[in-house]
Amino acid sequence: MSAGGIPAIVLGALLAAACASLAALDTSEIEKVARKAPPLGPPHGHIVNVNRVEQLYSAVNSSPGTTVLIADGHYYLPTFVRLQKNGITIRGASGDPSKVILDGSRCSEKELIWFEGGDDCMVADITLQNAPVHGFTIKGESDTQRTVIYNCRIRNVWERSIKGTAPKDNPEATRPAGGRIQYCVFIVDHRKTVNDYAGGDYIAGIDMMWLKDWVISDNVFVGIQGKNGVGRGAIFIWNNSEDVIAERNLIVDCDRGICFGNPSGGSLHMTRGIIRNNYIVAGGNTAIEVCRTKDTIVCNNTVYNAGKGYSVHFFQGAAGGRFINNLIQGRLVVDGGVENRNNVNAGLRNMVVNAIVGDLHLTAAAQTAIKKGIPLPEVTDDFDGHPRTGPPDIGADEFGSVARKAGEGEKGIGESTWELVARKLKAANEGPAPDALERHAAAIESARNLALAGDYAGAAAAVDKLIADEKDKDASAALGDIATGFRAVTAMKRWVIEGVGAGSRKTVWMDFMGAPVRAKLTAADDSGVGAKVLGEDIRVEWAKVSPARFHNMAKKYAATEDESIPEERSRLLGLYSVSMGIGSE
Numbered sequence: 001m002s003a004g005g006i007p008a009i010v011l012g013a014l015l016a017a018a019c020a021s022l023a024a025l026d027t028s029e030i031e032k033v034a035r036k037a038p039p040l041g042p043p044h045g046h047i048v049n050v051n052r053v054e055q056l057y058s059a060v061n062s063s064p065g066t067t068v069l070i071a072d073g074h075y076y077l078p079t080f081v082r083l084q085k086n087g088i089t090i091r092g093a094s095g096d097p098s099k100v101i102l103d104g105s106r107c108s109e110k111e112l113i114w115f116e117g118g119d120d121c122m123v124a125d126i127t128l129q130n131a132p133v134h135g136f137t138i139k140g141e142s143d144t145q146r147t148v149i150y151n152c153r154i155r156n157v158w159e160r161s162i163k164g165t166a167p168k169d170n171p172e173a174t175r176p177a178g179g180r181i182q183y184c185v186f187i188v189d190h191r192k193t194v195n196d197y198a199g200g201d202y203i204a205g206i207d208m209m210w211l212k213d214w215v216i217s218d219n220v221f222v223g224i225q226g227k228n229g230v231g232r233g234a235i236f237i238w239n240n241s242e243d244v245i246a247e248r249n250l251i252v253d254c255d256r257g258i259c260f261g262n263p264s265g266g267s268l269h270m271t272r273g274i275i276r277n278n279y280i281v282a283g284g285n286t287a288i289e290v291c292r293t294k295d296t297i298v299c300n301n302t303v304y305n306a307g308k309g310y311s312v313h314f315f316q317g318a319a320g321g322r323f324i325n326n327l328i329q330g331r332l333v334v335d336g337g338v339e340n341r342n343n344v345n346a347g348l349r350n351m352v353v354n355a356i357v358g359d360l361h362l363t364a365a366a367q368t369a370i371k372k373g374i375p376l377p378e379v380t381d382d383f384d385g386h387p388r389t390g391p392p393d394i395g396a397d398e399f400g401s402v403a404r405k406a407g408e409g410e411k412g413i414g415e416s417t418w419e420l421v422a423r424k425l426k427a428a429n430e431g432p433a434p435d436a437l438e439r440h441a442a443a444i445e446s447a448r449n450l451a452l453a454g455d456y457a458g459a460a461a462a463v464d465k466l467i468a469d470e471k472d473k474d475a476s477a478a479l480g481d482i483a484t485g486f487r488a489v490t491a492m493k494r495w496v497i498e499g500v501g502a503g504s505r506k507t508v509w510m511d512f513m514g515a516p517v518r519a520k521l522t523a524a525d526d527s528g529v530g531a532k533v534l535g536e537d538i539r540v541e542w543a544k545v546s547p548a549r550f551h552n553m554a555k556k557y558a559a560t561e562d563e564s565i566p567e568e569r570s571r572l573l574g575l576y577s578v579s580m581g582i583g584s585e
Contacts, residue, residue: 200227
């Protein structure tokens with residue numbers, strides 16, 4: 001049975017706390033299902049500590065690269081905060097987002113934080129709540145790039161928790177690229193009650209457009225509902241977006257879950273999108289909605305739907321679409337032309353652990369799903385980040401899978417080279433003492449600074465000296481791995497920077513720098529402007545790129561047979577292919 005299209009089984013457990021209009025919805029049991037955010041590395045750059053709201057407004061206007069650490073407390077914002085300079089980071093000082101609350105209930109602008117023109121800005125470890133319109137706004141018209149929102153709690157935002165606006169001038173070059181929204185919790189305590197131009201249904205979690213190379217992962221969304229049960233998606237990406245991944249998200253009792261595309265607007269809304277490894281307990285409308293897309297795959301998701309809405313709906317065109325290895329309960333409609341195979345649509349009540357709180361991990365009763373999946377290159381892990389083994393399972397969970405060992409997996413956001421060294425050493429059973437870690441950290445960081453200053457030979461030599469001086473066998477082995485990768489990375493940077501400076505601008509080179517620099521180089525080619533004027537911009541751009549990204553790109557190009565790739569690059573890629581083997585970002 002359902003009420004207003006919302007599964008009764010979910011209503012009873014989740015909305016009992018919302019019987020009064022201001023009651024806070026208890027999502028603690030739901031949040032236990034999701035992955036926890038790895039802690040950020042130590043703050044870097046110019047650091048400003050604040051404990052008053054007026055200090056926050058001043059601090060974000062400091063020099064580029066400033067990290068603003070907010071002390072625990074409840075802060076009422078009088079107007080929105082604008083991030084307009086490159087590299088500005090706002091973080092809760094304690095790392096616990098529940099202890100740093102930025103509250104919009106007294107805000108004159110009805111929006112709380114704007115990313116407006118500043119590249120490489122991040123907000124992390126805070127709570128943002130009580131916004132009548134938007135929590136975060138990413139101003140697409142301001143050419144803001146590589147935005148990161150990490151480990152934040154966003155509560156009671158009544159239009160869009162995160163809104164991304166469209167670029168205007170030269171949109172292909174200025175579209176928001178390379179961003180991430182990870183390990184955030186989105187909660188709306190009760191159904192929207194006020195009217196808006198959509199009759200009370202203009203509400204969503206993330207609503208963004210013109211994205212390129214974004215990752216939306218490991219987030220929790222609960223109770224995002226319009227007045228009439230037809231709000232937009234918890235994740236709603238549309239209008240000329242490309243290469244967007246939505247993975248390992250937990251969505252419970254929202255009107256719509258993940259929406260790639262908009263039934264209104266332009267003819268193409270998403271190209272090469274990936275929706276994978278998500279848990280969705282459907283609300284009143286649609287769990288996964290795909291429309292007006294091209295070459296988009298929906299794979300290895302688990303959808304529990306006890307209502308009358310769609311579990312999955314492909315419609316209004318999905319050229320090149322694929323729907324594979326999904327485990328669903330409920331209504332399924334897939335347009336002709338979509339590759340639709342190896343999915344299971346069945347009653348899931350006994351096949352999953354506890355749908356009431358969104359725990360869609362498989363039980364032993366899920367025999368129609370366990371080891372019945374088709375291996376896909378797009379799917380190498382599961383909802384928990386555990387590796388897929390043998391024939392994969394259908395759905396988002398790999399039954400019986402275990403976590404990776406300490407030190408394996410993704411490199412943490414904000415983690416510097418030396419922090420990666422420390423983490424690898426700490427993971428060893430007989431690692432060096434803490435004073436050795438500090439010595440290694442200082443040496444690796446010194447080498448990193450030499451590389452950023454352009455002294456690549458000096459940087460590699462510094463790492464080699466550290467290894468020669470180190471007597472500990474385990475430490476030497478770990479540092480040797482790091483050194484190989486470090487030398488490859490610094491050499492590769494030098495090679496590309498010098499190559500561009502010499503006037504060679506192959507597209508394959510530009511890929512290493514990301515969309516913003518690629519666009520600049522393309523513009524330089526078109527206008528005839530010499531590449532030397534871009535030299536400093538390129539050097540700064542490359543200073544930000546982590547070894548993890550190089551590892552990812554190296555794997556991509558290692559299999560390339562493009563004869564335009566010079567021999568020197570092939571040698572460097574080969575060197576990196578046998579280096580430390582860290583995970584890609």
